[in-house]
Amino acid sequence: MHETPADAGGPVTHLEPHSANNYHPLPVVIAEAEGTWVTDTEGRRYLDCLAGYSALNFGHRHPDLIAAAHAQLDRVTLTSRAFRHDRFADFTAAVARLTGMDVVLPMNTGAEAVETAIKLARRWGYRVKGVAAGQATIVVMDSNFHGRTTTIVGFSDDPVAHEDFGPFAPGFVRIPFGDAAALEAAIDDTTVAVLLEPIQGEAGIIVPPEGYLREVRRITHERGVLMIADEIQSGLGRTGTTFACDLEDVVPDVFVLGKALGGGVVPVSAVAARRELMDVFTPGSHGSTFGGNPLAAAVATEVVRLLETGVYQARGRELGDRLATRLRALPSSQVAEVRCIGLWAGVELVAPVARAVSEALMTRGVLAKDTHATTIRLAPPLTITAEEIDLLADALAAAIDEVLPVPAVTTG
Incomplete structure (x- = not known):
């Protein structure tokens, strides 16, 4: 799951004696x-x-989200993507409309969506950009937090997140967040993407210098590299805009969404991109049993409707x-x-x-x-x-x- 990490240390809580000690919650139930x-x-x-x-x-x-969930619970909750269901097209169209992208690939958790974006970038790098097989690299940021899989924690610089979980997947180059010159210097012929949080959440709400996101967009465009914006925490109204990228009028190549997309009701995440990028996926190359299920689709479609009012x-x-x-x-x-x-x-x-x-x-x-x-x-x-x-x-x-x-x- 793409969750904010547990605190280091902390005693096992005796309120939950059968729970693994991977969180140190406040003493409230x-x-x-x-x-x-x-x-x-x-x-x-x-x-x-x-x-x-x-x-x-x-x-x-939220009453509208609960109503959407209740209505769907009375109809169908899961089919898997082996079959079509009647909520899927509306869901993907809504997310595409919100992001301004052509194609949406739904998953469940934020970490799954980040992994999906990594796979997209690598396959695009090999099949479209022409990077030599097995050599693709992705530029990431110091103090990043993108989730909890072994691939993702492998490029984290937080020892609490990665210590004793190796060996890790290669192919990532980490640079200081907010430093456009460091980004330009880090890109070479093997670089397929830059993956970043527009504002770093787990790091402590770290806001980059003004103009940084515009510079990332310029550099990635000029160097033929994908810009992947992890808006799992920063997106969907949190920053006073639909996406944090909107603060600098930047449109990335790939949006990674999660958390609020499920309205606090069900886990929903998604990757949205232009069709020519997403078409590197073919049937069988990626998937998810629960991704885009009818219940998730119903709730997420209502989330998009709420955001389209502009009220939030x-x-x-x-x-x-x-x-x-x-x-x-x-x-x-x-x-x-x-x-x-x-x-x-x-x-x-x-x-x-x-x-x-x-x-x-x-x-x-x-x-x-x-x-x-x-x-x-x-x-x-x-x-x-x-x-x-x-x-x-x-x-x-x-x-x-x-x-x-x-x-x-x-x-x-």
Whole structure:
């Protein structure tokens, strides 16, 4: 699955004694959810400011998405791609329309979609570009996070993600994120694609320098290399635009989508590209038992309809401005940096106490999550209200004060 990684370490939770220790969750057990709020088994309510790592962009149990799922559950849920079903054409047409691409290949999880894009790029490189057999390379970025398969973690520079999982697949060249000159230097005759997150989510909401995505598009176009945009976390309204690439009016060769495409109801992912690229796949060369199933197609089609209203992108912009203003007012003695784009923020603390701040925030009725020890990551549903933004900001300020008190000012 293309999920945000578990924290390093952490004891096995005794609430779930038969669970593998691959996550270190906050000590809350959620039983119900509605909109931006969740309720635990003791009846306590919490404002959800993580939104399933952007899988819940439309909030919990959005009525239109739940209605679409219920209606499809009464008809047919799975046929496999061995047969056609009556929801598939509408689904693929909707995603193609949203991305501006010709062809859509559906999968289930984000990692599967990334793997699909890697296979597409390699086969295109051999069959169209003419790269020598077995020599294709793909340029990736430092601090990337694209999923959890052995191929993907093999080009991660996060030791928690890749340590002791090798040997890894070759064929990847890693360079600094945000450095266009490094990208230009890294491309050679074996390069078939550049794979990047337009904004790096797991790294702590890292926003590249202005103009960087335009430079990536220029360089890849001029050098005959595919630009693959992993918009699994950054896409579908999160940044105040449909895609993060839209912030610089960039259209990649390949979009990789997931998380919010399933509306928080079912896992849905997809790769969208021009027909001449996607046609490198032929029957039997790639597939998925559950990819594009009727239930997933019904929900994802409704997700696209919600996005086509423009309401959620507008909320991301307007409420994102409010969130950024509140976060940037936090004292510099506690917060080293605030990175905020739309309703997506990384609050960089001056000390590695992000877990403690997340726990203090939870006691105040707000759920968020730490990443890389120093960063509080915020990604509330796009349905959040202005009043809830203020509640979040007030609770975060109090939580940081509890863990990192501002030094008292002495006079005299």
